[in-house]
Amino acid sequence: MxxxxxxxxxxxxxxxxxxxxxxxxxxxxxxxxxxxxxxxxxxxxxxxxxxxxxxxxxxxxxxxxxxxxxxxxxxxxxxxxxxxxxxxxxALFPLLVALRQWGEAFCFAPDEAHVVLVDKATGKPVPRLELRAQDGRALAPEDTVVVHPSAIRPTKRQRAKAS
Known part of the structure; x- marks a missing residue:
């Protein structure tokens, strides 16, 4: 194929x-x-x-x-x-931080040195990014689903019916 x-x-x-x-x-x-x-x-x-x-x-x-x-x-x-x-x-900053943190967790040996992203004000490492629900709960992949736009936005027919 x-x-x-x-x-x-x-x-x-x-x-x-x-x-x-x-x-x-x-x-x-x-x-x-x-x-x-x-x-x-x-x-x-x-x-x-x-x-x-x-x-x-x-x-x-x-x-x-x-x-x-x-x-x-x-x-x-x-x-x-x-x-x-x-x-x-x-606006790509969170994406790069997430990629950096993933790389630090999975692409280096535990004792291997690497650069670290730190907060300029405190000098402390930036906390791990964590996806949260609108109510504040931490979200894991199994807590989410991708939906088609038609499942979110009413169709013309549905809007006409609602009027």
Whole structure:
């Protein structure tokens, strides 16, 4: 059986699949991570990631096209441009924290050193993220279900019937 290669998730109803067009490769997530860490220039991203210029340029263009990063005049007044996170890009922070915490828990040996995300104000590690219900209960995967939009929003027929 031959697999069809999907080039876009733009038509997907899934909130996991659709963002993959913007941030679905590892390099893009690492660029966003570096932007959160204060990197702004093409050369800074290249030095941090060791990525070829052409691949980095493609990833940066994609992140700008998806409104995750924006280009602004260089903060030092030079002819260069800076890449900065947009509001949409900053909203990825919880995703990166969750990925970091998962990586710390499952990708390092118990005694293996790794960087740690800390609260600047206290110097203490950021607490583990935990999904909570609207009533405050901790939620596990078995406590949730994905529902089709038609199960949430009334159809035209249902709205007409209710009137």
């Amino acid at each position: 031959q697999m069809v290669k999907r080039t876009s998730h733009a038509d997907s109803l899934c909130g996991v699949a659709r963002p993959l067009d913007a941030i679905g490769d590892g390099w893009s997530l690492l660029i966003v991570r570096d932007a959160f860490d204060g990197l702004r220039r093409f050369g800074e991203f290249q030095r941090s990631l060791g990525l070829s210029k052409n691949i980095l340029a493609v990833r940066l263009r994609n992140l700008v096209a998806h409104d995750i990063l924006e280009t602004v005049p260089a903060s030092d007044g030079s002819a260069y441009q800076d890449y900065v996170l947009t509001e949409k890009g900053r």
